[in-house]
Amino acid sequence: MLLIRTITLALATFGDRQGVAKTLADAKPSVLVVVRAYGGRDRTALVRALAKTPFPTAICGDVGDGDFSPIFTKRASILMHSTDDSLPEAYGDSPHHRRWKVSLVVDLFGCLLAAQHRADVIVYVEDDVELLPRFTPYVQEFLASRGDVWWGTKQMSAMAFLIRSTTIRPLYDAVESHWMIDPVDWLIWGMHRNHPYIPKRFDTIVKHRPTHRSTRDAAH
Numbered sequence: 001m002l003l004i005r006t007i008t009l010a011l012a013t014f015g016d017r018q019g020v021a022k023t024l025a026d027a028k029p030s031v032l033v034v035v036r037a038y039g040g041r042d043r044t045a046l047v048r049a050l051a052k053t054p055f056p057t058a059i060c061g062d063v064g065d066g067d068f069s070p071i072f073t074k075r076a077s078i079l080m081h082s083t084d085d086s087l088p089e090a091y092g093d094s095p096h097h098r099r100w101k102v103s104l105v106v107d108l109f110g111c112l113l114a115a116q117h118r119a120d121v122i123v124y125v126e127d128d129v130e131l132l133p134r135f136t137p138y139v140q141e142f143l144a145s146r147g148d149v150w151w152g153t154k155q156m157s158a159m160a161f162l163i164r165s166t167t168i169r170p171l172y173d174a175v176e177s178h179w180m181i182d183p184v185d186w187l188i189w190g191m192h193r194n195h196p197y198i199p200k201r202f203d204t205i206v207k208h209r210p211t212h213r214s215t216r217d218a219a220h
Contacts, residue, residue: 029119029120029121029143029164030119030120030121031055031056031119031120031121031122031123031139031143032055032056032057032058032115032118032119032121032122032123033050033053033055033056033057033058033123033125034057034058034059034060034111034112034115034122034123034124034125035047035050035057035058035059035060035066035125035126035127036060036061036107036108036111036124036125036126036127037059037060037061037062037065037066037127038061038062038127039061039062039065041127041128043059043127045130045209046125046127046129046130046131046209047059049130049131050131053131053135053136053139054136055123055136055139056119058115058118060111060114060115068114068115069114070107070110070111070113070114071110071113071114072106072110073113073176104158105175108124108158109168109172109175109176111124112124112163112168112172113168113169113172115165116165116168116169117165119165120164120165121139121142121143121162121163121164121165122162122163122164122165122168123139123152123160123161123162124158124160124161124162124163125152125159125160125206126158126159126160128208128209128210129159129160129206129207129208129209130206130207130208130209131205131206132204132205132206132207134203134204134205135152135205135206138150138152138162138203138205139162139205142162147162147164147200147201148163148164148167149161149162149163149164149167149171149199149200150162150199150200150201150202150203151199151201151202151203152203152204152205152206153202153204153205153206154202154203154204159206159208160205160206161199
């Protein structure tokens with residue numbers, strides 16, 4: 001009798017575990033739209049448009065502005081304060097333009113690092129864009145796919161892209177290790193090296209919205 005009860009309990013436990021495993025396998029990945037907000041730029045219209053989508057939104061702003069701020073590693077902080085002349089030449093860019101690109105890459109990954117534990121998928125958008133009709137369907141297609149990174153524009157621009165949280169850190173580490181060799185945006189860097197995390201799919205889900213230029217923008 002005891003043996004039968006033991007076997008019955010074991011089968012029930014196994015069944016429960018199988019059920020949990022199936023539930024986890026079938027569960028949809030969580031998603032968070034992260035808006036990179038810069039001081040002095042109005043993001044009201046974008047936030048209002050995002051509220052109409054089925055996805056939660058968080059603001060990655062400067063200190064004291066938004067839900068959280070970028071996280072900068074020690075090396076990233078050094079690069080952010082480097083001079084134009086300290087960056088090697090690459091792809092025919094002027095020293096000032098190289099410096100500008102590095103600051104964008106550092107800032108972008110600072111936001112991703114801060115957001116990586118908040119959801120399974122991060123949809124990154126800059127605050128000076130307008131959503132296009134393809135935005136929601138494209139995000140849903142990405143959630144149903146096995147892709148690591150999809151681009152949200154068809155240009156070399158980081159206005160919008162989708163990335164899995166598990167991809168953020170290895171991609172950041174790979175890019176950071178090459179900043180002083182090729183101080184350019186990570187998409188161009190990766191294309192020159194056929195990096196595995198380079199986006200395999202491009203679509204236009206946002207467009208640039210002309211906006212008031214803040215002091216930060218004017219400096220670029």
